[in-house]
Amino acid sequence: MHQCVPHTPKASVFHTDHGERVHIREAVPHDIPLLTDLLFRLSDDTRWLRYFSAGPLSFERAWQEATRMAQRRTHDRAALVATIRRGDAEEAIAVAEVVRDQRTATVGELAIVVRDDYQTHGVGSALGSQLVRIARATGITTVRAEIQLENRAAQRLMRRVFGSSMATRHGSVVEMMAQLSNAISNG
């Protein structure tokens, strides 16, 4: 009988600050259920910091967003997923994306979200630094992130991974821009 075996891209292994083993790899369509579960379970605070939207996320909306994230890499966008194993099951604990700016081709918009129970364990920094290599390979030289003013974690992550960043405040949002030439890159 012919079996369709989904292709899973090669993963790199990273250990959290608490010593837990995490796999980081490019997202693929096979990840839609994993990513839906991750997005659907985010706390209100985390969802607000990632999407600037306070309303609850329905399962259908989480599935749609996961489907968007799990498209294979193109010249204009890439997503990395961080996973752990729980028994026989794989769980997504974070996802990071870079999407090319439509007006300035050398700029990539960065977005990362880490599951609440894995925040502050170094996962966001590990994903960010792996995304650097992919972004560079597609000709992106600068990353930009829009971050809530109160979001110290994301601002520190930008500085930790991307080095010196230019920050411009627009009301309650800070736009941070960083040159990839200053960034640390893992993988």
Ligand SMILES: CC(C)(COP(=O)(O)OP(=O)(O)OC[C@H]1O[C@@H](n2cnc3c(N)ncnc32)[C@H](O)[C@@H]1OP(=O)(O)O)[C@@H](O)C(=O)NCCC(=O)NCCS
């Ligand atoms: C922002 C986020 C991606 C950071 O990922 P993380 O895995 O928690 O961060 P790390 O453990 O890699 O730490 C990165 C830096 O943030 C700091 N940090 C982490 N959580 C923090 C917190 N709650 N308050 C202050 N600083 C914090 C860390 O100390 C580290 O800084 P340092 O190197 O100067 O010590 C994660 O907290 C998250 O998903 N937040 C909600 C969504 C979001 O804000 N996304 C970013 C906007 S797109």
